[in-house]
Amino acid sequence: MQLVLEKRAERSTVIALISPLIAIGLTIVTMSILFVIIGKNPIAALNVYFITPLTDAYSLQELAVKAAPLVMIAIGLSLCYLANVWNIGAEGQFLVGAVAGSWLAVKTHGTDAGAWVLPAMLLLGAIAGALYALIPAICKVRFGASEILVSLMLVYVADLLLDYLVRGPWRDPAGFNFPTTAEFDPVATVPLLLEGGRLHLGTVIALVIVVAAAVLLGRTIKGFEIRVVGAAPRAARFGGFSSNQLVLLTFAISGALAGLAGIIEVAGPVGHLQPGISPGYGFTAIIVAFLGRLNPVGILIAGLFLALTFIGGEQAQIAMKIPLDITKVFQGILLFYVLACDSLILYRIRLIMPQRKAADGAA
Amino acid sequence: MLDSGSGHARSGTVLLQTIGLTKRYGSFLANDAIDIAIRPQEIHALLGENGAGKSTLVKTIYGLIQPSEGEMLWQGEKMVLAGPHDARARGIGMVFQHFSLFDNLTVAENVALGLDGKESFKAMSARLEQVSQQYGLPLDPKREVWQLSVGERQRIEIVRVLMQNPKFLILDEPTAVLTPQEADQLFVVLERLKSEGRAILYISHKLDEVKRLCDTATILRGGKKISTCLPREETAASLARMMVGTEIKQVKAVAHRQTTVPRLVVNDLSLAPDEPHGVHLKNISLELKGGEILGIAGVAGNGQDEFFAALSGERLSRDPGTIVIDGHAAGHLSITARRKLGAAFVPEERLGHGTAPRMRLSENALLTGHAASGMVHNGFINTAATLATVDRATESFDVRKAKRDPEAASLSGGNLQKFIVGREILRNPVVLVVSQPTWGVDAGAAAVIRQALLDLAAAGAAILVTSQDLDELADIADRIAVMFHGRLSEPLMTADADRETLGLLMGGSALTPKDVPDAVGA
Ligand SMILES: Nc1ncnc2c1ncn2[C@@H]1O[C@H](COP(=O)(O)OP(=O)(O)OP(=O)(O)O)[C@@H](O)[C@H]1O
Numbered sequence A: 001m002q003l004v005l006e007k008r009a010e011r012s013t014v015i016a017l018i019s020p021l022i023a024i025g026l027t028i029v030t031m032s033i034l035f036v037i038i039g040k041n042p043i044a045a046l047n048v049y050f051i052t053p054l055t056d057a058y059s060l061q062e063l064a065v066k067a068a069p070l071v072m073i074a075i076g077l078s079l080c081y082l083a084n085v086w087n088i089g090a091e092g093q094f095l096v097g098a099v100a101g102s103w104l105a106v107k108t109h110g111t112d113a114g115a116w117v118l119p120a121m122l123l124l125g126a127i128a129g130a131l132y133a134l135i136p137a138i139c140k141v142r143f144g145a146s147e148i149l150v151s152l153m154l155v156y157v158a159d160l161l162l163d164y165l166v167r168g169p170w171r172d173p174a175g176f177n178f179p180t181t182a183e184f185d186p187v188a189t190v191p192l193l194l195e196g197g198r199l200h201l202g203t204v205i206a207l208v209i210v211v212a213a214a215v216l217l218g219r220t221i222k223g224f225e226i227r228v229v230g231a232a233p234r235a236a237r238f239g240g241f242s243s244n245q246l247v248l249l250t251f252a253i254s255g256a257l258a259g260l261a262g263i264i265e266v267a268g269p270v271g272h273l274q275p276g277i278s279p280g281y282g283f284t285a286i287i288v289a290f291l292g293r294l295n296p297v298g299i300l301i302a303g304l305f306l307a308l309t310f311i312g313g314e315q316a317q318i319a320m321k322i323p324l325d326i327t328k329v330f331q332g333i334l335l336f337y338v339l340a341c342d343s344l345i346l347y348r349i350r351l352i353m354p355q356r357k358a359a360d361g362a363a
Numbered sequence B: 001m002l003d004s005g006s007g008h009a010r011s012g013t014v015l016l017q018t019i020g021l022t023k024r025y026g027s028f029l030a031n032d033a034i035d036i037a038i039r040p041q042e043i044h045a046l047l048g049e050n051g052a053g054k055s056t057l058v059k060t061i062y063g064l065i066q067p068s069e070g071e072m073l074w075q076g077e078k079m080v081l082a083g084p085h086d087a088r089a090r091g092i093g094m095v096f097q098h099f100s101l102f103d104n105l106t107v108a109e110n111v112a113l114g115l116d117g118k119e120s121f122k123a124m125s126a127r128l129e130q131v132s133q134q135y136g137l138p139l140d141p142k143r144e145v146w147q148l149s150v151g152e153r154q155r156i157e158i159v160r161v162l163m164q165n166p167k168f169l170i171l172d173e174p175t176a177v178l179t180p181q182e183a184d185q186l187f188v189v190l191e192r193l194k195s196e197g198r199a200i201l202y203i204s205h206k207l208d209e210v211k212r213l214c215d216t217a218t219i220l221r222g223g224k225k226i227s228t229c230l231p232r233e234e235t236a237a238s239l240a241r242m243m244v245g246t247e248i249k250q251v252k253a254v255a256h257r258q259t260t261v262p263r264l265v266v267n268d269l270s271l272a273p274d275e276p277h278g279v280h281l282k283n284i285s286l287e288l289k290g291g292e293i294l295g296i297a298g299v300a301g302n303g304q305d306e307f308f309a310a311l312s313g314e315r316l317s318r319d320p321g322t323i324v325i326d327g328h329a330a331g332h333l334s335i336t337a338r339r340k341l342g343a344a345f346v347p348e349e350r351l352g353h354g355t356a357p358r359m360r361l362s363e364n365a366l367l368t369g370h371a372a373s374g375m376v377h378n379g380f381i382n383t384a385a386t387l388a389t390v391d392r393a394t395e396s397f398d399v400r401k402a403k404r405d406p407e408a409a410s411l412s413g414g415n416l417q418k419f420i421v422g423r424e425i426l427r428n429p430v431v432l433v434v435s436q437p438t439w440g441v442d443a444g445a446a447a448v449i450r451q452a453l454l455d456l457a458a459a460g461a462a463i464l465v466t467s468q469d470l471d472e473l474a475d476i477a478d479r480i481a482v483m484f485h486g487r488l489s490e491p492l493m494t495a496d497a498d499r500e501t502l503g504l505l506m507g508g509s510a511l512t513p514k515d516v517p518d519a520v521g522a
């Protein structure tokens, strides 16, 4: 008996849809084994991770709030990945967007600046994210530098920049020396959708972005260009599409979306700028993008699912003393399985018995 | 008749036999209960129209496709293949219709990847050189594949298979892109392999070649086996009739086409290659009027690819005046801008260059149509328009496919070619630059494509055809020029361009053309 991977003649649409589900299933099995190894009851742990957060309204809102930045960033990343461009530094673009928008909040703090502040902050965040993302893009186009390395290393630059600002120039004088800015003024804060709830305007913005991306990819020539440059570069050049331009464009869009997510996070749920504003949204969004099959609607679902692991992870830490890092392990294993299962879209697994009737080789 | 059924008495000598081999794609039957028997020391032709199921059958025999029904016997024993490695282990080798080479790897690396053996890279390289010398298929093991011409790429595939010392060799349209000389060399190699006791299954659309080379022929039509016959006892016409079911039309040119204004002018174009082993284009000039077809002959790798890239705008020249399309200086314009001036292009390689293999036909219609065909409004794609193009190409060029809008890669080679040519011709270009228009296309469809080119010229377009097939050029071109080492010869009137003259020019000799009167087409 033999196990072989056989290339499919045409990609399987069915597998393309269920491959993420297979990946999730395998991840859950692996996690259960891991829970047993660290001496926790896997059923109870999985219950805390995946079921409890879905049982009360507060957690459900929290889910949407956590999913919003993931979805926004992942949408941008999916455009890059479709075009075969590898932006790994969304975390850095997220932080730079947060810093740039916060600058305005800090400058207008305590003044009687009007309602223009928040829109201006969002705009600044997006522009800063885009410009920051253009650094690796330009290095790639002009000098042939690896965009993977450059974008990744810029994450640490952004992290340290934020750290410096909140410990130095922007530190809240009344903040007992904590590394944080003052709490943003109401005009510099993302409004809540419901009084007393958690949902804020950012979740709506994330939904709008999902729809916009779906239209872009499915209906416009730009979206076609993104897909064809990634799928068949030589044919794309024959079609008249320039891959260099697209490197710049997709990096700029994904940087802008990450930056926007960053400033929304700071001006929304967090309320001020401080280190640690992101539990790794920029990296987790990479998983979201792939789990969502680089498809906007898929990304929306995948974003909600990974948000669940963040919330479940926090609750598991509180309820069962499971270390928070398990969440990262979980996400890593998930990415591994997603990529592995993806090969099933283009290949099929076949078991071959040496002495078998040829007749049951029916495909 | 050598039908496999009658072969039972001699089954001891049968190397490979298929019994009722069937392959279904959904409800579509690509192969329908095919029986075929192949003996050692036999060159067996597999003939059929585009989409008849030839590639499907040989891929099944090579273990790439699992049959839906039926079985295969290898030396009299039942054979079930887990994959190509299983087939190779038994001594079955295959050279594909579409190459399976990695562009960024060297010749030797590509060969190493295709071999299952455990020998060292160095020993393998040495053996590669030795085998390629032995069979007269010269190759430089250190060159990277992307720099090689199609003919050279095919040599790699053949040498790679020969290095496995196969008992049974499958060749899927090996001569489609070879020059007559290259093809002759290949036949010598094949005769030799046959005399060494190997069996060969040979797919080709060139019937003369089949009559010359093959001992037996099996003919497929619409997925079914029509008959097995002795090609030497048939005529090309009778073989074609079995393939198509009807007579094939001869192309006919309008006797005297009206030529109009110059539509495509190239002024002293010189272009350094942008890759280490590319060909330097030197001082190319030509003028092509509306209504005219200019053929470009030449051995592959003499600058045809570079010339195509320069004409299409995939490579730009610094001086706008070097290329003039319909009166507009276009040397500096992108391919999209050139299309907007009314130019259309058909590259030699259909998968990956002419089309994105994993995208649907409608998306591939958009690929070249987005600039100028009303397929895009304000940045939005008009899906109805792209699908309409697919339907029109399907109808006008008889593109056979399993559904309305499949992925490009699922079409048979010849049908994809018909789609690509159709897609461009339907845009009614004023200038058409086309490479190998009928590469891998069956005789009937080739006639349709050639007729379409003639009709397009008659309607006033200027057409530049690059082809390895001198008969094709003789059939449709008004003038023929030869490309050699990046230079283009003075065009000859087709009537003056006999094989000998062209052959000399293709070999780099600058003979004055007028000396020899016979025409090729005669
Ligand atoms: N994966 C697939 N899915 C659906 N249909 C397919 C697939 N592969 C091949 N076909 C169909 O099967 C038919 C036979 O294809 P095949 O490639 O065997 O033709 P062929 O005889 O080699 O033609 P050509 O001379 O053009 O190369 C074609 O109509 C093709 O569209």
Ligand SMILES: [Mg+2]
Pocket: B054, B055, B056, B097, B172, B412, B413, B414
């Ligand atoms: Mg074929």
